Amino acid sequence: MTSPVPPRDRTDQPWRSEGAPPPPPPKKKLNWRSLIWTALLVYLITNLLLSFFGDEAPAKVSYTEFSKQVNAGNVSKIYSKGDQIQGDLKKAADIPDGDGDKKGTYDEFTTQRPSFADDKLWDELTKQNVTVTAEPVYKEPSLLTNLLLSLLPILLLVALWVFMARRMAAGMGGAGGGMLGKKQPPKPVELEAGKRTTFADVAGIDEVEGELNDVVDFLKNPDSYRKMGAKMPGGVLLAGPPGTGKTLLARAVAGEAGVPFFSASASEFIEMIVGVGASRVRELFAEARKVAPAIIFIDEIDTIGRARGGGSGMGGHDEREQTLNQILTEMDGFTGSEGVVVLAATNRADILDPALTRPGRFDRTVTVSPPDRKGREAILRIHTREIPLAGDVDLAQVARTTPGMTGAELANLANEAALLAVKRQQSEVTQSDLSDALEKVQLGAERPLVMPEEERRRTAYHESGHALLGMLQPGADPVRKITIVPRGRALGVTLSTPDADKYAYTEEYLRGRIIGALGGMAAEQVVFDVITTGAENDLEQVTNIVRGMVGRWGMSERVGRLSALPNDAQQAYGLAAAPETLDAIDGEMRRIVDECYDSACRQLRENRGKLDALAEALLANETLEEAEAYRAAGITRLTKTD
Numbered sequence: 001m002t003s004p005v006p007p008r009d010r011t012d013q014p015w016r017s018e019g020a021p022p023p024p025p026p027k028k029k030l031n032w033r034s035l036i037w038t039a040l041l042v043y044l045i046t047n048l049l050l051s052f053f054g055d056e057a058p059a060k061v062s063y064t065e066f067s068k069q070v071n072a073g074n075v076s077k078i079y080s081k082g083d084q085i086q087g088d089l090k091k092a093a094d095i096p097d098g099d100g101d102k103k104g105t106y107d108e109f110t111t112q113r114p115s116f117a118d119d120k121l122w123d124e125l126t127k128q129n130v131t132v133t134a135e136p137v138y139k140e141p142s143l144l145t146n147l148l149l150s151l152l153p154i155l156l157l158v159a160l161w162v163f164m165a166r167r168m169a170a171g172m173g174g175a176g177g178g179m180l181g182k183k184q185p186p187k188p189v190e191l192e193a194g195k196r197t198t199f200a201d202v203a204g205i206d207e208v209e210g211e212l213n214d215v216v217d218f219l220k221n222p223d224s225y226r227k228m229g230a231k232m233p234g235g236v237l238l239a240g241p242p243g244t245g246k247t248l249l250a251r252a253v254a255g256e257a258g259v260p261f262f263s264a265s266a267s268e269f270i271e272m273i274v275g276v277g278a279s280r281v282r283e284l285f286a287e288a289r290k291v292a293p294a295i296i297f298i299d300e301i302d303t304i305g306r307a308r309g310g311g312s313g314m315g316g317h318d319e320r321e322q323t324l325n326q327i328l329t330e331m332d333g334f335t336g337s338e339g340v341v342v343l344a345a346t347n348r349a350d351i352l353d354p355a356l357t358r359p360g361r362f363d364r365t366v367t368v369s370p371p372d373r374k375g376r377e378a379i380l381r382i383h384t385r386e387i388p389l390a391g392d393v394d395l396a397q398v399a400r401t402t403p404g405m406t407g408a409e410l411a412n413l414a415n416e417a418a419l420l421a422v423k424r425q426q427s428e429v430t431q432s433d434l435s436d437a438l439e440k441v442q443l444g445a446e447r448p449l450v451m452p453e454e455e456r457r458r459t460a461y462h463e464s465g466h467a468l469l470g471m472l473q474p475g476a477d478p479v480r481k482i483t484i485v486p487r488g489r490a491l492g493v494t495l496s497t498p499d500a501d502k503y504a505y506t507e508e509y510l511r512g513r514i515i516g517a518l519g520g521m522a523a524e525q526v527v528f529d530v531i532t533t534g535a536e537n538d539l540e541q542v543t544n545i546v547r548g549m550v551g552r553w554g555m556s557e558r559v560g561r562l563s564a565l566p567n568d569a570q571q572a573y574g575l576a577a578a579p580e581t582l583d584a585i586d587g588e589m590r591r592i593v594d595e596c597y598d599s600a601c602r603q604l605r606e607n608r609g610k611l612d613a614l615a616e617a618l619l620a621n622e623t624l625e626e627a628e629a630y631r632a633a634g635i636t637r638l639t640k641t642d
């Protein structure tokens, strides 16, 4: 039971990663063959050394065994200190079972003479002509040797680990090389003519293309800039919501200029062991300089570029800082004429470290916004280039019904429609494939769920409440579709989207949105006098809007025209966050929501007939399209066209 989140509030779009995949980021991968070889080598060396030293060591034998050898006349000489006896056999003898720690034969031995032994050892020894020496027959392995011996495997393991870490550091573009890990430099994406991404693949953001044109120009012709002594910006920051085509744009700049394109994601840098990120950055820039003019693209720069001391909380803080510093150092080293331009993308330009945007670094910020209606149409055209379209397809109409959608979402929409057409065994994509795909993308996939009749009724009234209030509010976005078929996590959905793209909202409109969002809950209360958990999502949305109205957009007299709350809803305090201000904000948020809720309940009571009619139609049909919905409620809507 949600009414859809307004398009521009959408933050996580599960489909946004669809579309043409971005160039695969250079992967660091382990070279398994060399890993196995190295492990084998360690094992062999350890064993060899152990057995080498091990054989030297005399066998420890029991006193019984020793006496037996003496009596057999097989002992050639012994040395004794206290009860300790060591010696040599004339002929190697078998080590008796269960004696000592070794198997096989021995010719050198040690043994311990029990203190209670009252044999005539001395007599026996002289009788057998055993030499009793004053010097030890051989040296026990020294303590140091023992220590080294036992530490050896560990040392080798550590060496192996360091070795692997080095290889990872060499990372960028695969470990490659032989056992000794010759580093492979980062590789640019190959730019075969004909397969290049160019501005022709990007639509709807012409003004941004314009801004990037001089970068292209510079990369094509660094010499003429050099002669003029003109400096190019070392870095351009592409800021905008996910899926608006920042990566695409960066590739297109490289494609237009015909220069190598190095791409890395900032998060790759900090996944690794401390110090590695910085060295990879160094390498990346070194490689780019070698083949300059070139473009380096760093995606998600905010993961390393958040303002320092911004309490990242997570570990790897040092790594982040080191990596960032390395990027800054590299960019400071630009003389402006080597022809390397760094493009970086972020969807959180507001949290970036100011050090990044200082002159000589990312001193140009280009904002990439979701496309407008014309842009959406152009993007749809690009992404249906390879899809056979039926004659009835009207991309302009699709563009009209998709305000707020980003390029990535539109690319996904085109793809979903094509998938549907395949599933339906058609040879072309039709308009109805497109609108069904849009429904799936906007509302979520249908979820088979058998609802008890009572709950179905309540859902129908809940959605009708949203829809009716949406229809009654002056200036509200028209209702496009109502359904009580469970989708995604919701039991029902009411979808309303504006006729034209909106860029700023009036207070009246926002209040209308709050009233509409509360409509579901209000209807349940007015009709059934119950409150259910079904409104959780609605309340979240309401809170978001009212928080902005009071804390950010100066729409409350009492709080005043302050940017009192931060942009980021997860953060509690803003610039003007005195306790009294926060109290006032809280009070004002409550007042507005209460007023809106009262208004919602009042309007539903006054229009109870319309509400019932809408709910009945919904129960009968499950899904109502725009026209059906307005007809069922008996409301004529003034259709506006843009």
Ligand SMILES: Nc1ncnc2c1ncn2[C@@H]1O[C@H](COP(=O)(O)OP(=O)(O)OP(=O)(O)O)[C@@H](O)[C@H]1O
Residues within 6 Å of the ligand: 016, 018, 019, 020, 021, 022, 201, 202, 203, 204, 205, 241, 242, 243, 244, 245, 246, 247, 248, 249, 299, 345, 346, 347, 379, 382, 406, 407, 408, 409, 411
């Ligand atoms: N303006 C556009 N014109 C054409 N296609 C687009 C446009 N914007 C996005 N797309 C499509 O969406 C895909 C994803 O876009 P891209 O990865 O460039 O977005 P992004 O802004 O870099 O997102 P992120 O912030 O997640 O990196 C592109 O490969 C392309 O197919």
Ligand SMILES: [Zn+2]
Residues within 6 Å of the ligand: 001, 002, 003, 462, 466, 520, 521, 534, 535, 538
């Ligand atoms: Zn709802």
